[in-house]
Amino acid sequence: MARKALLVGLNRYPDPENTLRGCINDVRQVSDLLYSRFGFAADGSIRLLTDARATTAAIVDRLHWLLDGARAGDVLVFHYSGHGSQVPDRHGDERDDGLDEIICPYDLDWNDPFTDDDLYAIVKDLPAGVNLTVVLDCCHSGTGLREAPGPSPRPRRRCISAPPGLPRPRRADAAVRRFGSRAAQRGAILIAGCRSDQVSADAYIDGDYHGALTYFLCKAIEESEGDLSYRDLNERVRRALRENQFDQVPQLEGPSALLRGQVLGPLVELVAG
Numbered sequence: 001m002a003r004k005a006l007l008v009g010l011n012r013y014p015d016p017e018n019t020l021r022g023c024i025n026d027v028r029q030v031s032d033l034l035y036s037r038f039g040f041a042a043d044g045s046i047r048l049l050t051d052a053r054a055t056t057a058a059i060v061d062r063l064h065w066l067l068d069g070a071r072a073g074d075v076l077v078f079h080y081s082g083h084g085s086q087v088p089d090r091h092g093d094e095r096d097d098g099l100d101e102i103i104c105p106y107d108l109d110w111n112d113p114f115t116d117d118d119l120y121a122i123v124k125d126l127p128a129g130v131n132l133t134v135v136l137d138c139c140h141s142g143t144g145l146r147e148a149p150g151p152s153p154r155p156r157r158r159c160i161s162a163p164p165g166l167p168r169p170r171r172a173d174a175a176v177r178r179f180g181s182r183a184a185q186r187g188a189i190l191i192a193g194c195r196s197d198q199v200s201a202d203a204y205i206d207g208d209y210h211g212a213l214t215y216f217l218c219k220a221i222e223e224s225e226g227d228l229s230y231r232d233l234n235e236r237v238r239r240a241l242r243e244n245q246f247d248q249v250p251q252l253e254g255p256s257a258l259l260r261g262q263v264l265g266p267l268v269e270l271v272a273g
Contacts, residue, residue, distance in 0.1 A: 001073035001266060005034055005046045006062045010082035010106060012051045018083060018160055020202045022209035024050055026081035026137060029210070029218050034077065037226045038264050054082070056105045056114050063122050072129025073266045081211050083160040084138030084179060084200075087113055101179035103138060104160050120182035131258075131267045132188040134180045137211035139199035139248075155203035155246075158193070158211070184253035189230055191217070194248035201246055213250055216240040221263060230259045 009027035011020045027048055034040040047065070049058055066076055083104035102113040119134075126132055139159040184190040193200035193213040201212040220228070220236040228236070234252040241248060252259060258267060 001075070002070070003034075003038065003040045003045055003075045004066055005031075005040060005077035005079070006049070006059075006066045007031055007046065007077075008049045008054050008059060008080045008082065010051055010054050010104070013083070013104070013106060013108075013160075020082065020156060020158065022202045022211050022214075023081035023137075025208060026211045026214040027079065029214060030077075030079050030135075033218050033221060034264075037221060038075070052106050054105055055107045056109070059103075059105055059114065060118075060122070063119075067123065067126070067132075070127055070130045070132075072127060074130045075264050075266060076130060076132045077135070077264070078132070079135040079137070079214075081137040081158075081214060083108075083158050084136070085113075085160045085162065087115070087162060101181075103136070103179055108160070110162060116179045116182050119180060120186065123183045123188055124186050126187045128187065129267050130187070131261075131264065132183075133191070133264060134183055134188050135191045135214070135217070136180055137193045137200055137213045138179070139194055155201035155212070157199040158202050159199055181253055187255060187258070189254035189258055190252070191230075191234065192251040192253070195251060198248045200248055203246070205244075212241060212244075212246050212248065213237065216244075217250075226263060228263060229261060230254070230263055233263050 007027040007030055009023035011023045027050065031046055034046055035042060040046055047062055049062060063078065066078060070076060080103055085102050085104055086099045087102055089100050100115040100117065102115050105114060123132065139157060180190040180192065202209065203212050205215050216237045220233055220240065230252060234250060237250050261267060
């Protein structure tokens, strides 16, 4: 049974105004956790894309590597830390809000972005019994961050606004889908950094910069020694964010039977049952 991970972190973008501070720390923290707690081998089973290397083409290529040959019992992880945003829907499938959710690679092309639909196309044939966990420490829209503890500037928002000239996304009363929610419909487990009307914090925590979601997610796993379900993990991270005065509320999506299973555990027994 294979264990593979793709970890993407972007602190730097071509426009210095979009610089973040904690995303490289995020992928390092997750990588260390996968090696130490979940038995990922130091033989190329974890691939990192950071800053200028995290282009759209590179992310797509590595996602295909992640899923290539996947079979029941495999444990796969896609973790993204960086900016997220929204663009007007171009496929006619966003009837509730008219928006496509996107992640923002280094070479983000607003006229041809990497959308939730693109991720869905890659994972739509995910075999039964494969644990694909998608963690997205980014945001799409929203306001309302409080000051983080520590001697730091106000936390930065992990979202990029569309440039002038691009049609503004149309807001609607219906809840906006998170990037990755269609992947969850195909059997992936999605952990998103915040609700659709919120932003994810890039903040100073415990003496350094981190994504608030990633930091408290890794901390919860370490404290439990990995022995908790996805639902338990989500509740612990929600509580930690609230107690540390972050407004964002992490979201969990996926087949209900799988969410009761152990974090990054094989799904063969759950599927068989």
